[in-house]
Amino acid sequence: MNGRRGLLGAGFAALSQGRLILLLTLATVLLGVTAAIPLWPALHGAFVDTLAGDHVLSNHPTFAPTDVFDFLREKSPAVSGTFEAAHGSALLGVLLQMLLAGGIVAALGRPGPFVWSEFFTGCRRNLWHNVKCFLLFAVLLLGIGLLAGGAWWVGKRVYEDAPPWSDGWLRWRLGVAAVALLLFAVSSLLYDFARAARRRDPGAGAFHAYGSARRLLAGSFWRSLGTFTFWLLFGGVSVLLLLGLEWWGNARSWAGIALHTLLQVAVLAARSGVRVGAWGSLLALYDERAAFIP
């Protein structure tokens, strides 16, 4: 219990790195805004130059859905463009995360103050390692997906003639989901520890790092899993709370919209904070156990 509290304490201590969280948040906001830019001319033409914007803003029960559907139909090229841009942004986000993770591994949770030069050096130095680790992680995810899909398919065959309310089919689905989630957690921990391997051994290769990660995880499986689960739940609950607050915010005035936007940024910041906190805990665990890993 003491150890876990220490890990969580390390995670919460990492949350004091406000500028790091801000960096992650701003990166997300930038990616989001960039993807939305193709939509702006269409929004201006449809919402500013006609009364459709008024109807949508006031959510008129008859007018608003008509105007929204008209917008989606008439401006479908712009909407499609935004979808494509969103995919591009997400891809860039993944690449950015690989880059920033290198810096986080190098600089977060070290004794003394957080040093930005150390962070950026880590970003640069660990990028290629992180890309390789990601590819291995992607293979693991693919395997989990195939396994879960196969189990689902088998279940469908086995319970084909069972009524929808039968417990067996429900249990099977829940079981598949639980196992898939567990495997995802294990893979994710392996991936994080493999990236953290550069913290102690700057020349570690990807396969070697995954090997070390496996041994580290084997030696502290439940603590690792507990830490992962805590941050997953903590992050999920805090983000859901903010999401709910944002969803219920009925913004029509400029002030309301500004507040609404701030809440949205807060959701993204909370998510970034949870990521930094989780890294803080995992790196503390790594620092504690790595010396014992052959």
Next chain:
Amino acid sequence: MPDRLLVSPRGLRLLPALAAALCPLSAPAATPVRPPVVSYTIEVSLDPATHQLEGKERLTWRNPSADTVHELLFHTYLNAFKNNRSTFMRESGGKPRGEEAGGKPGDWGWIDVLSIRTRDGTELRPEAAYVRPDGNDIFDETVLSVPLPSPVAPNGEIALDIKFKAKLPKIFARTGFVRDYHLVGQWFPKLGVYEPAGMRGRPAGGWNCHAFHANSEFYADFGDYDVTLDVPTNYVVGATGRRTAGTKQGGRTRYRYVQNDVHDFAWTADPNFVVHEFRFDPVTDVPESWIAGAAQELGMPEAELSLKPVAVRVLLQPNHARARDRYALSARQGLAFYGLWYGAYPYETLTVVDPPDDGQGSGGMEYPTFITGGTFGIPLRWPFDRVPVVEDVTIHEFGHQYWYGMVGSNEFEEAWLDEGINTDSEYRAMSLAFGPRQVNLPGGIGFDLSSLAHSDYARLPNLDPIRRFAWRFASGNHYGVNSYPKVGLLLAQLKHDLGPRDFARAERAYFQEWSFRHPSTEDFFAVFERVCRRDLSTYRVNLVDGTARLDWSVVSARTQRREADEGVFDGAKGRETKKEAGSTSGLYDTVVLFGNLGEWSHAAKARLVFRDGAVVDRDLPAEARWVRLTTAYTSKLAWAAVDPDRDNAWDGNRENDSKVLGTGKGLADTGGRAAAVKTFGWVSYVVGLFTQILWALA
């Protein structure tokens, strides 16, 4: 204020209402034809292991025409599911209602007519043959022609004893089985409709008996049904009509159902049904405000709107307990709304069937006194339970008791008369039951279900008129939109143009006069024209039989400061030369051009709103292709709109209905810019969240 252009012809609108009030509401209400054209006495047994039916049918048909009839035509619609070469399967691509047919050999369905004997014992089956009235699908066996050894004289009668065996398909389109659940529709040899000359505009009498098509439902004659169902005793049964008896013998039970004056018979059997029974009581189940509203709109005394009690039976799936009260309330609301506005539900029973999650292919279907709803687990839980899908489907299918069940239009040839009119009735019933915003999601987001109709109409390529044989539409989607939401818009337009009161009176008259009959489009308009004393041919010709659209738009709008007087002017003081550089008159010239880009001519309202909040309304005449409004006023134009209240449901493009020239100043400020910024922010946010979710993976 600018020159007063406000013209609100309310006085003119009162004239038709006044005229209608002076004319008789309708001809006397129709009563069922006695003796009925057709009578069926059927005994059928279900083998749930093989999903097969074995039946005997005693049929009596009375020739309703002045013709001598030499053959009978039967629907044998289970053969639509016999193979992938039937007309139904070819047209649907094997995936009607989204579910694939024939996944396993046991999934196909069929009906074999084994014997057809006259009362004197003559066997007619060898001479009977499948015919293809609608095409050349040589494997289609959904219409059986039976030549008669001796013709049926005008107003004569023939009785036949028929034996048949049928296999139900795995459910994917209205009928069939899933495990123990059986929804048995279109299951027995059923006669088509012999239409006498003059009926539905026919020049000569003849059979109307189409093949089973993917994009169509049904058409049959009104008659009396006496059906005995033989099923395993542990099965719960529901069926068209009133159960009169149930006798057990050797692990099986025989249930007898009787119903007069209906044109079809469907039933269901499932050992897992949870039964919820209640009685619709007009005294306690009809809100007083509804009675008052109907009386006021119809201009009738409340006493004349009396309804009858109905025994309602809801057959629920065990995992849909949450839907129980929703089905029950919707059935009550349907009985109340349709009963008040059109006429009391005349039957004693109503059965509502809730299909299993994987039997939704049989959901959302109507048969006389018997309807199927449709839901599964997720829509019954928060927040999705805020979307009234169960209610909408139940009210819609109940509405078919009126538009299909009693007003027996031909669904093959004029689907709009049942699906379309019922869609409009459903919108009105839902609006009455749930208010203007039927869907209420968390976060203040809500909308009116009927508002979605315009989107369907606007995005559909304008290829088909509303009236067309169901299988001749450009696609299944064209059939669907033209038969359902587009008609909802047509009737909304009619209601606006005629006024709600005249519209309601005409629709009630149409129902009353054509119950237990087979009306056509012309009959519908004849009733409306008589009750409203209006020529409605433009609606029939252009909107029902044509593809004309209305599209009033703001073509251009400009507003600019008027220049000061400059030049040579002859006035009372003689000739004067003016040049006042930099000075202005303090007025703004505003010019707005409105144009009807559509093919249909119809009036519209134009509205100009100035930055100081001044509002100018003007009527744009029906015959105009364009109208230019010019004003001089002390404030700039903020925005101009045509049909600002969206009275013209038929307007096909609402994107061009307004132009906003300026925001951010004055009383006429619009929220467009705020909406655009908010939407932009929201899209950015969603993309950011999406990116972060992927970050969690990476």
